[in-house]
Amino acid sequence: MMNKFTSLAVAGAAALAMSAPAAAEQYYGFSNVSVNYLDWTDKAEDRASFGGKKDFYYIELEGGAGFSWGDVYGFFDIENPHNLGDEDAGARGFRIATKGSIAVNLGSSNWNLYGHAYHFEDTGFSDTNVVLGTSYDYFTDFGFWFKPFIGAHIENQTFAGNGFNGYMAGWVLGYDFQMGGQKFSVSNWHETEFGRKDQFRSGADGRELDSVGHNGAVALWWHLPNSITTGIQYRYYDQKLGDANYGDALIYTLKYNF
Structure with missing residues (x-):
């Protein structure tokens, strides 16, 4: 099982990704x-014959910023917080998930050195992916942006151990627009693992x-007054999350923007 030091280190990386270095020009930031x-689809729950797919709610802290040297991003999720300490909750048990990422500019180009660390911890199980x-950074003046990445994948998992696990490629993208005087945006994050051991x-x-496995979500966001955003996400995976199937879910979100 992943030791507590590693768990705290990854959580710390996510927290650092949400903080702004003082000695840099900041271009944007959010938290x-x-x-x-x-809400998993019935098909996803039925196919997960091991009983590992149950609907759940979670609280998330999220933030990111762009600077003259690059950008950072991070989140910290608490899943099923009401079941903290209940070791018999099974698939509805208390869990944490956290991620921190950093992209450092390579000179004046749009290319970056990139790294991210993701950690998931459940009762008796943990998984860390680095x-x-x-x-690469691609921005436009009409509201669309796109940030693809590719890199070597190192994994440490309770039952599988530690080691090199092939490669990961993916992206995050977004598009901001207005309709009927209201502010909206769409976003997508996607990861493809390949050459897995x-x-x-x-x-x-x-x-x-x-x-080869895939993982991601497509979202529609409605940006309301008073710093409120609501949205719906289509969450999908294929040959991921310990499941040799395709699975999907809808996520309903209400967030407050600082």
Whole structure:
């Protein structure tokens, strides 16, 4: 199992990603707290024969900023907070998930040195994924932005151990627009793992996952007055989350922007 030092280190990385270095010019920044409810589709729950898919709600702290040297991002999720200390809650048990990422500009180009660390912890189980590689920044003056990345993937998991686990490529993108005098945006994050090692391909129900897996979400956001944002996300995965299937869910979100 992942030791407490590593868990705290990854959580610290996410917290640092939400703070602004003093000695740098800042171009943008955001932070928010949200309440979210994730509703798996019946198909996703039925296919997860090991009982690992149950609807849940979570509280998230999120933030990011762009500077003259690069950008940072981070989030910290508390899932099923009402079941803290209940070791018999099963798939509705208390869990944490946290991520921190950093992109450092390579000279005056749009290329960056990129890295992120993601950590998930459940009762008796933890999984940490570190990606180190490169990313690219693409911004427009009409509200669209796109940040793809690719890198080597190192994983440390309770049952599979620690080691190199192939590669990960993906992106985050967004588009801001107005309609009927209201402010909206769409966003998408996506990750594709490929060249995964056999060591990390055992599914939770004993089936072997493919060497390629996908993970992501597409969202529509409505930006209301008084710093409130509400949205709906389509969450999807394929050969991921310990499940040798395709699965999906809807996430309903209400957030307050600081």
